[in-house]
Amino acid sequence: MASTSSSQPADQSPAPRSLWVTNDFPPRSGGIEQFVANVVATLDPEGVMVLASPWEGDTAHDAALPYRVDRISRRPLLPTPGVIRTVNAAIAEHRADVVVFGSAWPLAEMAGRLDAPTVAITHGREAGMCRVGFAPFMRRLGRRNTVMTLLSDYTAERLEPLLAPLTRLHRLPGGVDTAVFTPDGPTMRERHGLGDAPTVVCISRLVPRKGQDTLVRIWPRVQQAVPDARLLLVGTGPIGDSLEDAVAAAGLEHEITFTGEVPWSELPAYYRTGDVFAMPCRTRLAGMDVEGLGLVFLEAQASGVPVIVGDSGGAPETVQHGVTGLVVDGDDDEDVLAAVVDLLADEFRRRTMGAAAVEHARSRWAWPVIGRQLVTAMRDAVHNEG
Numbered sequence: 001m002a003s004t005s006s007s008q009p010a011d012q013s014p015a016p017r018s019l020w021v022t023n024d025f026p027p028r029s030g031g032i033e034q035f036v037a038n039v040v041a042t043l044d045p046e047g048v049m050v051l052a053s054p055w056e057g058d059t060a061h062d063a064a065l066p067y068r069v070d071r072i073s074r075r076p077l078l079p080t081p082g083v084i085r086t087v088n089a090a091i092a093e094h095r096a097d098v099v100v101f102g103s104a105w106p107l108a109e110m111a112g113r114l115d116a117p118t119v120a121i122t123h124g125r126e127a128g129m130c131r132v133g134f135a136p137f138m139r140r141l142g143r144r145n146t147v148m149t150l151l152s153d154y155t156a157e158r159l160e161p162l163l164a165p166l167t168r169l170h171r172l173p174g175g176v177d178t179a180v181f182t183p184d185g186p187t188m189r190e191r192h193g194l195g196d197a198p199t200v201v202c203i204s205r206l207v208p209r210k211g212q213d214t215l216v217r218i219w220p221r222v223q224q225a226v227p228d229a230r231l232l233l234v235g236t237g238p239i240g241d242s243l244e245d246a247v248a249a250a251g252l253e254h255e256i257t258f259t260g261e262v263p264w265s266e267l268p269a270y271y272r273t274g275d276v277f278a279m280p281c282r283t284r285l286a287g288m289d290v291e292g293l294g295l296v297f298l299e300a301q302a303s304g305v306p307v308i309v310g311d312s313g314g315a316p317e318t319v320q321h322g323v324t325g326l327v328v329d330g331d332d333d334e335d336v337l338a339a340v341v342d343l344l345a346d347e348f349r350r351r352t353m354g355a356a357a358v359e360h361a362r363s364r365w366a367w368p369v370i371g372r373q374l375v376t377a378m379r380d381a382v383h384n385e386g
Contacts, residue, residue, distance in 0.1 A: 015375045016382045017047040019094050019116070021087055022102030023076045025052040025069075026264065027061040029235070030205060031295045032123055034264075035174050036102040040067070042371025049094040051087060053077045068094075079110035091116045098378045104148065105129065108141050117146040117385040119377055121172060124292025124313050127155035131287030135162055142166030146381040151292045152314025168384060170377035175370035176298040178362045180268055183304030183354070187273040188232075188266070192257050194273065197230045198344045201274030201305070203267065203296050206237030209289050211280035211310055211330050213239065216246050218337045219256060225341040231256045234270050271303035275350055276343045281310035282330030291315040298365045301325070301357035306350055308339045318365075324357035 020040060024032040040048060045066035052058075053075035062069040072086050091099065091114065100119045101108040108120035120141060130138055142148060142163040149172035150156040156171070163169055189195065200222075204210045212233055222229050233243070233256065240258070247256045262270060271277065277300035281291045291312040298318055300307050309319045310330030319325040326343070329335045343350055 013379075015043055015047060016097035016378045017095055018043065018049075018378060019087070019090055019096035019099045020048065020050040020052075020102055021077070021099060021107055021110075022050065023053045023107070024102050025050065025055075027057040028055045029261065029264070031174075031293075032103055034295055035123075036121075038175060038177060038367050039172075039370060039374055042367055042374065049090060049096065051077075051090055077107060079107055084110050084113050088115050098146075098381050100378065101145075104141055104145075105137070108145050108148075111141070111144040111146070117381040118144075119147045119149065119381050120145040121149045121151075122155060122159060122292075123151055124155060124290045127151075127158040127292065127313065128285075128288040128290045130158045130162060138162050139166060146385055147377050149377055152317050154290075154314035154317065155292055168380055170373065170380065172373055172377060173370060174293045174295045174298060174365070175367040176295065176302045176361050176365050178302050178366050181271060181299045181302035181361075182268070183272065183358060185272060186269050188259075188269050189273055192232060192259070192273075194230055194232070194257075197228045198226055198275050199230045199232055199273060200276045200278050200340060200344070201232045201234065201270060201300075202277070202279050203234040203270055203300075204279055205235050206233070206240040206243060208239060209281055209284055209291065209312065211282060211336070212243055213246070214280050214330065214333060214336050215278060215340075216243055216250075216252075216256060218333050218340070219252060220250060221337055222340055222344070223255060226344045229255070229344055232259065232270070232273060233257065234259045234262055234267075236261045267299070268303060271300050271305055274300070274305050276308060276340065277305045277325075278308035278336075278340060279310060280308060280328055280330040280336045281312040281315055283312045294318050297325070298361055302361035302365075304354040304358050306343055306353035306357055308336070308343070310336075320356070320360055324353055324360045 026037050048067040050069040054071045099116050104120035104122045111118040143166050147168045149170050283290045294315040297307045307325035309315050309327050316327045321327045326339045328339045
């Protein structure tokens with residue numbers, strides 16, 4: 001089938017009624033979860049229904065949404081016969097024109113056994129699978145799904161050669177809510193006793209790919225150059241305990257603060273707390289563990305904060321290197337150190353980059369722009385079913 005661009009002429013007809021099937025949905029935290037929630041929010045809520053796996057706190061979260069969310073089965077949802085029956089029943093009840101999978105693997109395996117055309121959204125995981133021998137699974141998804149989307153130039157380079165002969169492809173990058181993430185508003189400096197100290201913030205799950213261990217490791221040398229520098233690590237994850245042990249062993253409990261899990265509503269204030277946002281992500285596991293894009297970099301820039309971006313996958317595409325932030329080799333401590341010290345020590349450069357970052361986020365990455373691309377992809381699926 002043809003590979004299709006999302007820059008087609010505007011269609012003024014209503015967006016197709018969509019049924020979303022996903023494991024990745026708030027209140028669970030994570031980049032894909034925020035991607036799905038934000039892109040769904042661009043649609044008319046009357047035409048949206050979501051089937052998601054359960055998560056702690058989901059009842060209160062879902063009650064506040066303007067569209068229906070049903071929590072089904074156990075986590076994770078898998079393309080089992082029972083889940084397929086549930087999805088088909090929801091298609092009929094919701095009168096869905098199209099089913100959208102918030103993350104293609106593995107749920108989009110059920111496409112072809114559903115009573116509606118499908119759009120499967122790919123992220124970094126699917127691109128990484130192509131590099132470690134799972135390309136046949138991606139081809140199978142291509143054959144089964146009406147439309148698949150590509151997150152970034154990086155993921156497109158890896159997925160498009162496999163998928164273009166099999167399905168219709170659209171670009172669907174991440175975005176940022178520029179009404180929520182702004183330079184204006186409160187910070188968390190008082191809560192965490194930061195005062196006026198130059199502060200680096202990293203907001204992410206605490207996992208090896210994200211590079212928080214690099215920030216902890218270089219921090220004694222950061223302080224040699226910027227003696228009062230502070231590091232604020234926001235989030236939880238499997239390497240949290242080892243990071244806290246490393247901080248304690250280095251005697252840096254005052255200089256490095258762990259916030260734990262924070263409510264989504266507080267994230268804008270946490271971004272604004274930083275003079276610099278740093279996540280020196282790196283690709284791991286022979287390319288399987290890779291950053292597809294990196295919504296946190298967009299949210300930080302929209303908040304007026306210059307970013308230090310690891311060179312994993314599509315992450316460098318979020319920043320204008322030298323203008324809104326710096327791209328570094330996430331595997332090179334010296335490169336990360338130089339970038340952190342450079343920005344912390346130069347207030348004028350930080351402010352200049354921060355102002356440019358806001359304009360960059362608003363002009364290219366606002367969610368309404370991304371939402372129009374989503375609607376084009378959904379219409380293409382409906383019009384080209386079969």
